[in-house]
Amino acid sequence: MTARARRSHRASWFPVSAALLSLAVLVAAVPARAAGPSARSPQSVPPETLIGGVTPEEYAASQAALHDWLVKQMPAGTLDNPLRLSLSAQERKELQDAQSGEIGRAVVGRTKMIGALIRFSALDASLLSETPHRVGPGLLRSTPDGGFVWAAAMQSEGAGALRAHVRGLDLPDDADLFFMNDAGQAFGPYSKKGPNGDGDFWTNTVLGSTGVILLRHYGPNGAADLKGISFSIAEAGHVSQQFANNLSFGIRPETFCSFNVPCIENATCHTSTPADAAKSAVALMQWVSGGFIYTCTGGLIADMDSSSQIPYFLTAHHCISRAKDAGNAELYFQFTLPCGSTNCPAQTTPGGIQRLGTTIVATGTGGDFTLLKMNLPPPAGSTFLGWNSAPVAFDASSPKLYRISHPAWAPQAYSDQHVDVNVGTCTGWPRGERIYSHDDTGGTEGGSSGSPVVNSASQIVGQLSGACGTNVADDCDTTNNATVDGAFAFYYPTVQPFLGTGCTPVTEVCNDGLDNDCDGLIDCSDPNCSTSPSCVSSCGAKGTACTTSSQCCSNKCTGPATGKTCR
Numbered sequence: 260m261t262a263r264a265r266r267s268h269r270a271s272w273f274p275v276s277a278a279l280l281s282l283a284v285l286v287a288a289v290p291a292r293a294a295g296p297s298a299r300s301p302q303s304v305p306p307e308t309l310i311g312g313v314t315p316e317e318y319a320a321s322q323a324a325l326h327d328w329l330v331k332q333m334p335a336g337t338l339d340n341p342l343r344l345s346l347s348a349q350e351r352k353e354l355q356d357a358q359s360g361e362i363g364r365a366v367v368g369r370t371k372m373i374g375a376l377i378r379f380s381a382l383d384a385s386l387l388s389e390t391p392h393r394v395g396p397g398l399l400r401s402t403p404d405g406g407f408v409w410a411a412a413m414q415s416e417g418a419g420a421l422r423a424h425v426r427g428l429d430l431p432d433d434a435d436l437f438f439m440n441d442a443g444q445a446f447g448p449y450s451k452k453g454p455n456g457d458g459d460f461w462t463n464t465v466l467g468s469t470g471v472i473l474l475r476h477y478g479p480n481g482a483a484d485l486k487g488i489s490f491s492i493a494e495a496g497h498v499s500q501q502f503a504n505n506l507s508f509g510i511r512p513e514t515f516c517s518f519n520v521p522c523i524e525n526a527t528c529h530t531s532t533p534a535d536a537a538k539s540a541v542a543l544m545q546w547v548s549g550g551f552i553y554t555c556t557g558g559l560i561a562d563m564d565s566s567s568q569i570p571y572f573l574t575a576h577h578c579i580s581r582a583k584d585a586g587n588a589e590l591y592f593q594f595t596l597p598c599g600s601t602n603c604p605a606q607t608t609p610g611g612i613q614r615l616g617t618t619i620v621a622t623g624t625g626g627d628f629t630l631l632k633m634n635l636p637p638p639a640g641s642t643f644l645g646w647n648s649a650p651v652a653f654d655a656s657s658p659k660l661y662r663i664s665h666p667a668w669a670p671q672a673y674s675d676q677h678v679d680v681n682v683g684t685c686t687g688w689p690r691g692e693r694i695y696s697h698d699d700t701g702g703t704e705g706g707s708s709g710s711p712v713v714n715s716a717s718q719i720v721g722q723l724s725g726a727c728g729t730n731v732a733d734d735c736d737t738t739n740n741a742t743v744d745g746a747f748a749f750y751y752p753t754v755q756p757f758l759g760t761g762c763t764p765v766t767e768v769c770n771d772g773l774d775n776d777c778d779g780l781i782d783c784s785d786p787n788c789s790t791s792p793s794c795v796s797s798c799g800a801k802g803t804a805c806t807t808s809s810q811c812c813s814n815k816c817t818g819p820a821t822g823k824t825c826r
Contacts, residue, residue, distance in 0.1 A: 305717075337410045368498035470495075498552055520704050523672045527597055557711070558710065560572070623753060648755075651678055676698045769794055
């Protein structure tokens with residue numbers, strides 16, 4: 260039996276045992292309070308709707324306005340002589356191999372080295388005029404406000420979308436960098452040292468094979484500031500037009516999108532389910548790591564303070580677990596396809612509202628989770644999904660679970676499943692740390708990893724790790740495979756400090772594994788349990804009355820003859 264991240268972990272199948280579960284240890288970026296189920300009484304939070312945020316109409320209008328302004332700023336001739344890029348035969352082979360071999364995070368593209376240094380000199384400042392002149396790969400001209408504009412086009416042969424990796428950026432207060440295409444998309448401003456504050460960042464993604472990097476100084480000291488500015492365009496992120504063995508795009512009658520496996524179902528065709536709230540919470544994720552561009556799924560998650568709306572975003576550890584990957588992650592919200600549509604977008608053209616940049620709040624292999632915080636607010640109408648820390652992995656009533664995901668960079672897809680406490684588990688994925696279920700409707704595949712799974716109250720109880728079974732190469736085989744999610748109940752003690760306490764103290768129960776009285780101590784570690792039969796050892800603890808040393812755990816019984824105690 261094998262396991263597979265969704266859908267990269269392989270292991271053998273074995274019956275679960277209580278002894279094994281007791282060995283599970285949470286590995287996280289912050290210390291875990293306990294390994295295993297929640298260290299506190301089970302807590303729950305309902306879904307919460309975002310207050311404010313940009314609407315799709317406002318987003319489209321701002322994009323159009325910015326693009327129109329940048330086109331007017333761009334020096335004449337910028338698009339005539341682009342920096343031309345092309346993946347080598349070896350790079351294309353590496354991309355194809357990665358796309359067919361990666362079975363957790365879906366691979367959608369790769370990086371291409373550029374190494375173009377842009378350094379403005381005193382001579383450039385002296386030549387600054389309304390007539391464009393070449394500096395590096397771009398053109399420079401003055402502007403009527405006493406500033407300047409420099410722009411360079413880059414074109415990657417065969418790309419369906421582009422990103423640019425900028426290094427060494429350190430702009431004066433009166434200058435900004437932008438990235439745009441020739442079809443209406445524009446992003447920025449990237450000010451000062453960029454969104455990460457260190458001068459090193461990946462831009463947003465623009466569709467098509469051509470992108471333009473534009474630097475605008477607003478004056479009045481353009482010539483003086485110009486000679487102190489330098490940065491480099493280090494790499495391009497080339498998103499391929501087709502992947503997964505060059506499948507053609509379009510719709511097959513039995514399939515959501517032609518690049519999806521047959522069991523994937525359009526989320527828009529499924530309404531009035533507990534997953535409805537997830538449709539406005541889930542986003543497609545895209546990020547650069549090493550030489551490749553990856554995609555997974557994740558979703559907004561609420562904290563316990565109803566007066567705050569911190570943009571926390573939950574996904575899988577096997578998707579993102581490194582700060583530099585989180586920093587360049589791009590989230591696409593509201594990326595959907597109308598029910599019954601035959602115009603499925605290509606994998607290079609995700610729709611929805613883009614948000615660039617996240618930071619890691621907590622992450623761990625135990626439970627396969629990563630909690631991110633978005634650098635920008637989510638769009639209007641977004642939902643922060645509720646959550647429930649009660650364990651469902653051992654619920655013999657086979658509760659239903661519901662999911663929205665983005666399989667293979669496709670629009671939102673729907674699936675539901677039921678918990679199965681009897682199916683065997685895979686090595687390294689013990690029940691309790693993971694939730695095992697069987698699909699009832701729809702399915703998941705590469706790119707679905709990290710998608711939140713919710714209960715009947717639209718509360719997160721886990722997020723997708725992958726599949727476990729004897730036929731994991733077939734994403735649609737629900738008979739021989741189980742779907743496996745990281746269990747929120749398992750890693751809740753680690754994320755609880757960020758999501759809020761919400762603990763209501765009650766009398767401590769000394770044998771349930773929970774912190775009932777909210778003092779941070781569990782069962783026999785709590786002094787309130789010192790006299791509980793569940794916590795009294797066969798040997799005496801320190802201070803216990805004794806007559807002989809053999810009665811004491813320390814083997815030391817000392818004191819007056821009439822009042823000896825264990826030491």
